[in-house]
Amino acid sequence: MSVAEANEKLSLGMYVHLREGDAAKNVAALSKIVNDLTAARCCFCMDDRHADSRVCEGSIDHCIRVAVQSGMSLELALRLATLSAAECFGLADRGMIAPGRLADFCVLQDGPEFCISSVYKRGVLASSIPKPGPAGSCICPPFSCRIPIKEELALPTGNLRVIGLVSGEIITEALESSKAGSVHKVVSVDRYRSEGFGVDLVKGFSFVKGAVAASISHDAHNIIAAGVTDEEIILAVTAVKDSGGGMAVVCDGIITVLPLPCGGLMTPLSYEDLLDQIDELAERLQATGASPAAFMNLSFLSLTVIPHLRITPRGLFDGDTFKDVPILFE
Incomplete structure (x- = not known):
């Protein structure tokens, strides 16, 4: 603002x-x-x-x-x-x-x-004031998403629309691939049905290698992922699904996951135990070259009420016209 x-x-x-x-x-x-x-x-x-x-x-x-x-x-x-x-x-x-x-x-x-x-x-x-006792187990319906295969993540050739991250903001810029420079793929996978995922390009994550994925994705909280290669993106999405929700980093062949079994959004762990897992995840995230805010930036890329471009399982969404738009400029 x-x-x-x-x-x-x-x-x-x-x-x-x-x-x-x-x-x-x-x-x-x-x-x-x-x-x-x-x-x-x-x-x-x-x-x-x-x-x-x-x-x-x-x-x-x-x-x-x-x-x-x-x-x-x-x-x-x-x-x-x-x-x-x-x-x-x-x-x-x-x-x-x-x-x-x-x-x-x-x-x-x-x-x-x-x-x-x-x-x-x-x-x-x-x-x-006495602290509450240990939290019980969380009940979360299993993720019903279908993991995309590499061929399905292929993008058309030509000048494509690109989601541009804005430092310190949750708004995005609407860019063109012919002018955007370094970009990476971003994928939004429907976690509730065994169909549907959208693919686009995003600029601003600064990945050198690897990929990240999370089930924190406002407001529908589908699985959202971004990264350097299709293979790493698929591994990150799969890790989140198999954990029943969470945050995942794939880097140098190592998969690191912070499980969030309560609706894919929360953990029953104490904050002391949680911090240990966050530190490990942050260390692996740093190895990818992405900024420490990468997961938070990622979580907002599906928030369709915020301008300008967003990604949903349907594909690319324009927050100004409030409708789905093709990734390829016509």
């Missing part, structure tokens, strides 16, 4: 959410729209962020630090993180320390940085 678009939304009485996710980052850019008059209609947002990022950098507290570093006053940043967010969602019982409100608050460490010392929930120190 640009500053101009954010100001337009504010002028129409809308709320503006400043987000600092793994792929979409606009807190720094949009901090300049926040002032004493607009702060009540602005709040921070922390979605589409991996567990390791939350543990290493933080959540809403990370937004506060980025905003202050970008010139926003600490007082306004705290307003966005607390009262503004509570009012946005109609939570009249929280958002400030006052009579009649829930005693949800944090105590800060001394120093110029916004660093949390302790957290209280309804007046109780959060670290003293």
Whole structure:
């Protein structure tokens, strides 16, 4: 979202959410729209962020630090993180320390940085609240997708439409293969039926080798994959299917999978155990040459409500005309 678009939304009485996710980052850019008059209609947002990022950098507290570093006053940043967010969602019982409100608050460490010392929930120190026991097993219907074969991933010859990733954004560019430069194939496989997959080209992953695939693919959460060779893409898709959902990296003949057995989206593991698997997956991802945000970028490539080009099991989708379009320019 640009500053101009954010100001337009504010002028129409809308709320503006400043987000600092793994792929979409606009807190720094949009901090300049926040002032004493607009702060009540602005709040921070922390979605589409991996567990390791939350543990290493933080959540809403990370937004506060980025905003202050970008010139926003600490007082306004705290307003966005607390009262503004509570009012946005109609939570009249929280958002400030006052009579009649829930005693949800944090105590800060001394120093110029916004660093949390302790957290209280309804007046109780959060670290003293017993943690729930180990999670049970997840029930997820088996993936019914048909894995494409190499011949089915062949693209027509000619000038093709290309999905262009935009750094720090979830929008994409509509490019042409004759002008795009280095591109890779991207595949969206229908996980619910034994038919259907779309193939296109994408620019911006910076793969040197290998492929990635995941069952986190907004909003239908089909299996989506991208990579250097058809064989590696097929291996990555197969690994996700065989795991009942997850995130997979194929590189140098090694297949690394982070299983997500709860609907292909979540894991019953504790975050401590999950971080070990994320670290292993990140190490293999780095070996492909792709950016650390590759999985998050991949997950948005099927989100058809966001301009401009997207990929679905039906094929290429134009978010401006809101209809399927052929990959080949006519």
